[in-house]
Amino acid sequence: MTIIIDSQDKKTADAFASSWNHLPGGSVYTAQQFNDWFEPVTQTDVAGKTVLELGCGNGSLLCHMTTWNPSFIEGVDLGDSVLSCQKNMAQTGFTNYKITQHDLTKFQGNGYDLVYCIGVLHHLKNPLEGFESVLRNTKPGAKFHCWVYAKEGNAVIIYIVDPIRRAVSKLPWWFTKYIVATPLVVPYFIYAKIISTSKTFRKFPLYEYSRWISKRNFMFFRHVAFDQLVTPQTAYISKDTIKEWLNKYSEIDKNSTYIIFRNGNSWKFGGKKNRPK
Numbered sequence: 001m002t003i004i005i006d007s008q009d010k011k012t013a014d015a016f017a018s019s020w021n022h023l024p025g026g027s028v029y030t031a032q033q034f035n036d037w038f039e040p041v042t043q044t045d046v047a048g049k050t051v052l053e054l055g056c057g058n059g060s061l062l063c064h065m066t067t068w069n070p071s072f073i074e075g076v077d078l079g080d081s082v083l084s085c086q087k088n089m090a091q092t093g094f095t096n097y098k099i100t101q102h103d104l105t106k107f108q109g110n111g112y113d114l115v116y117c118i119g120v121l122h123h124l125k126n127p128l129e130g131f132e133s134v135l136r137n138t139k140p141g142a143k144f145h146c147w148v149y150a151k152e153g154n155a156v157i158i159y160i161v162d163p164i165r166r167a168v169s170k171l172p173w174w175f176t177k178y179i180v181a182t183p184l185v186v187p188y189f190i191y192a193k194i195i196s197t198s199k200t201f202r203k204f205p206l207y208e209y210s211r212w213i214s215k216r217n218f219m220f221f222r223h224v225a226f227d228q229l230v231t232p233q234t235a236y237i238s239k240d241t242i243k244e245w246l247n248k249y250s251e252i253d254k255n256s257t258y259i260i261f262r263n264g265n266s267w268k269f270g271g272k273k274n275r276p277k
């Protein structure tokens with residue numbers, strides 16, 4: 001395992017390691033959540049191909065990725081979550097993988113058929129540098145796929161949760177998890193379970209997102225709440241910013257790009273790199 005940990009995102013990566021390294025083994029996501037995070041990317045784009053995840057956490061997405069039969073998988077993360085990632089990947093039975101501890105913004109691999117970066121760019125000091133690394137590591141003609149928190153649809157999070165995050169992310173992780181996140185998430189857990197029962201509530205804040213998360217149990221709610229509160233760095237990214245990113249680089253095939261609003265409060269986006277002329 002290669003290790004490079006000098007980075008402006010080190011504090012963020014350490015905070016996430018305290019989240020990822022204190023979870024039961026295996027993926028925190030269901031197969032349905034995995035598919036939904038990747039759509040329009042499907043198994044056909046991956047089978048027999050090489051895949052890179054930038055910011056892989058404990059390998060929760062990588063574990064599902066093994067079921068799509070890629071030829072090789074690499075996961076990169078700056079934090080010590082690479083330890084739980086390594087254990088989780090070892091349990092999948094898939095053997096052709098490599099986990100690398102490295103700053104993703106500086107990472108340079110050999111080029112991959114699919115590069116994805118899910119839930120990471122909005123936590124970087126410089127999200128655009130992260131996106132540039134996604135492109136740099138994508139082979140010519142190959143696909144990239146990202147997911148970020150949206151500026152749109154997140155007013156409750158930006159004005160209520162984010163100020164709490166700024167304060168509690170400085171506290172010890174266990175305090176944030178058990179004393180802050182656990183009691184805070186109880187009212188949202190009840191709210192989400194209720195509003196997801198009927199379309200009558202469709203105008204309520206976080207309706208779409210609540211329908212998505214309400215399929216999961218309290219532990220998953222608590223994991224997501226802790227994940228939101230533990231990090232010292234979060235940005236909310238607008239559709240216009242993503243359009244700018246996708247238009248900025250000549251190596252992106254402009255006919256291949258997509259931007260999809262997900263769960264009313266986040267953006268999936270991606271496309272292909274041009275083939276060499």
Ligand SMILES: C[S@@+](CC[C@H](N)C(=O)[O-])C[C@H]1O[C@@H](n2cnc3c(N)ncnc32)[C@H](O)[C@@H]1O
Nearest residue numbers: 009013016055056057077078079103104118119
């Ligand atoms: C919210 S987690 C997402 C993990 C995974 N992609 C998932 O969806 O389950 C964000 C991850 O990005 C990692 N990270 C943050 N800054 C990084 C950097 N500069 N280089 C590499 N990893 C970084 C953190 O350590 C953390 O594991």
